[in-house]
Amino acid sequence: EDQVTQSPEALRLQEGESSSLNCSYTVSGLRGLFWYRQDPGKGPEFLFTLYSAGEEKEKERLKATLTKKESFLHITAPKPEDSATYLCAVHRGDSNYQLIWGAGTKLIIKP
Amino acid sequence: DAGITQSPRHKVTETGTPVTLRCHQTENHRYMYWYRQDPGHGLRLIHYSYGVKDTDKGEVSDGYSVSRSKTEDFLLTLESATSSQTSVYFCAISSGFEQFFGPGTRLTVL
Numbered sequence: 001e002d003q004v005t006q007s008p009e010a011l012r013l014q015e016g017e018s019s020s021l022n023c024s025y026t027v028s029g030l031r032g033l034f035w036y037r038q039d040p041g042k043g044p045e046f047l048f049t050l051y052s053a054g055e056e057k058e059k060e061r062l063k064a065t066l067t068k069k070e071s072f073l074h075i076t077a078p079k080p081e082d083s084a085t086y087l088c089a090v091h092r093g094d095s096n097y098q099l100i101w102g103a104g105t106k107l108i109i110k111p
Numbered sequence: 112d113a114g115i116t117q118s119p120r121h122k123v124t125e126t127g128t129p130v131t132l133r134c135h136q137t138e139n140h141r142y143m144y145w146y147r148q149d150p151g152h153g154l155r156l157i158h159y160s161y162g163v164k165d166t167d168k169g170e171v172s173d174g175y176s177v178s179r180s181k182t183e184d185f186l187l188t189l190e191s192a193t194s195s196q197t198s199v200y201f202c203a204i205s206s207g208f209e210q211f212f213g214p215g216t217r218l219t220v221l
Contacts, residue, residue, distance in 0.1 A: 101153030
């Protein structure tokens with residue numbers, strides 16, 4: 001069964017304290033893994049797409065990496081404005097357009 | 112900005128009443144989706160559309176119907192709302208493989 005699991009559920013960091021969020025997946029034939037950011041009361045905002053193991057993408061303080069079983073979202077020297085819920089999703093193995101979503105990691109950065 | 116609007120943004124209704132949520136896009140994308148988001152769950156797909164009058168069920172479609180008579184509009188209808196349908200509803204469009212989301216509708220069924 002296709003499945004996406006994110007950990008931890010919540011993460012509290014001090015400003016400047018780097019860390020990583022995990023997204024592990026099981027899917028028959030990965031066609032793409034996606035990271036989104038969601039602020040309270042808003043829709044998810046697209047961050048990255050990763051297609052194959054070894055691929056990396058960066059945006060400001062965020063870097064996403066991908067292996068054959070999991071993806072990491074590394075946050076370097078975070079700021080309070082990086083506080084949000086981060087969502088991970090993968091394409092279903094039998095579909096180009098339907099995504100399977102993780103439950104998200106709530107990240108809180110304290111000043 | 113993906114050019115997606117949802118209406119209404121908030122709605123309170125009573126059990127047994129019909130409810131229609133609207134999603135409007137300005138960028139002529141073929142694929143459109145309706146999701147619900149509940150605490151402790153990932154986004155769950157209700158229905159999706161791959162063109163005008165072409166729709167299909169997602170993983171949680173029971174109690175919901177959809178219609179798409181124009182490329183830009185995708186409607187979600189709860190024929191007889193129940194308290195279990197209290198949720199936040201998001202519309203999304205596909206541009207390539209990525210999906211882009213609207214601002215959401217918070218629906219409360221009393």
